Amino acid sequence: MANENDASVNIGGSVNKSKVRGGKIDTVLGTEPTKNNVSVSIDKDVTDSSKIEAGTIKVSESIDIAKLKAELRAEIQPFVEQLAESAITRNEAVATEAIKEEIKANLTLKQRLLRALKAGGIETLKAIFNHPVVSISVETIKGFIEAS
Structure with a gap:
């Protein structure tokens, strides 16, 4: 609702x-x-x-930031894993652009990421997008989700 x-x-x-x-x-x-x-x-x-x-x-409204972060990480990580499988998307600029397109295509995801950013700051985004193989510019993602 x-x-x-x-x-x-x-x-x-x-x-x-x-x-x-x-x-x-x-x-x-x-x-x-x-x-x-x-x-x-x-x-x-x-x-x-x-x-x-x-x-x-x-x-x-109170936000359970730990729960929101865990849910978003679970939602984002399969996509980041796909990026990690290709050598071209291991490039930070390419990976960041792919993530931006994914967020752009999913308005609900964008709203939830913005909610997580507002509640937990940039560190929350870093935790959500953290991956050992794929480097993603969290500052760029932050700018993208804050843009109206």
Whole structure:
């Protein structure tokens, strides 16, 4: 289930020249789904001198970085093993380009790598892409997954 956010205003009475503004939800990336709701309910008539405004909810989801790193490493390593089998992809530039193309083709993987980077930093990416035969520029991968 993906994150579901709702910032809404429900008006049961009449609103005459009043300022009504819904709420705001700020969510920090996490590994668990979240459902948030910010709402204002008006049951009576409101005059033009009224200002009604919903609040802000900040949601920070906890991330099990060790679990995320292990999952990503398990997902990436078979592809890196394939790169290790070919002499041409042992070249760092070629291997890095192949990884970039793989990430580009898999948006979910890119989002999960970005989440891991934000939660654990560059060291997490180094652990995910670590391989004894294939050298991959983690700084280049970092730049690629951070680019929008």
